[in-house]
Amino acid sequence: MKYRSRTEITVLILEAANGGATKTKIMYKSFLSYAQLKEYFTMLIENGLLEYERLINMYRTTEKGLKLLKIYNQIEEIIPQIYTKY
Template sequence: MKNRSRLDIAATILDIAQDGAIKTRIMYEAFLSFPQVKEYLGLLQANGALEYAPDENKYYTTPRGRSFLLGYKEIGRLLSPKSSRLALSRLGMEETAVSG
């Protein structure tokens, strides 16, 4: 697997957690170790991009996290149109037209 940036990993976690996900699912789907997933979950929660629902034992992407995902997708498209389409397809994100 290609080395991923911290932003790539954060975007992957936020994508996985959009409909709610337990820590184990995030760890396996994002290909992270337990210490790594703990670090990223803490970082994303501290920045308001992810929230934990203790009654469900799940993490959810917040509106701020979804906004980050949209920005991440757009930056990727601007910097490298061909490779960003591949990365976005891996994240399950479809390209959308942006008016501007």
């Protein structure tokens, strides 16, 4: 697997949690170890991009997280994979 930036990993987590997902599902969809996932969850929750719903034991992407995904995808359309050329 190629090197992934923190931004790319963040986007994978937010996409996996969109609509609600368990920790395990997010871990597998974003190709992260449990230790890595815990680190990212802390950062994402502190910044209001991800929320945990205790009653249903699921993580969900917040409105702020969805805005980040939208902006990231717009940037990807404008500048598609500029790093793969080098």
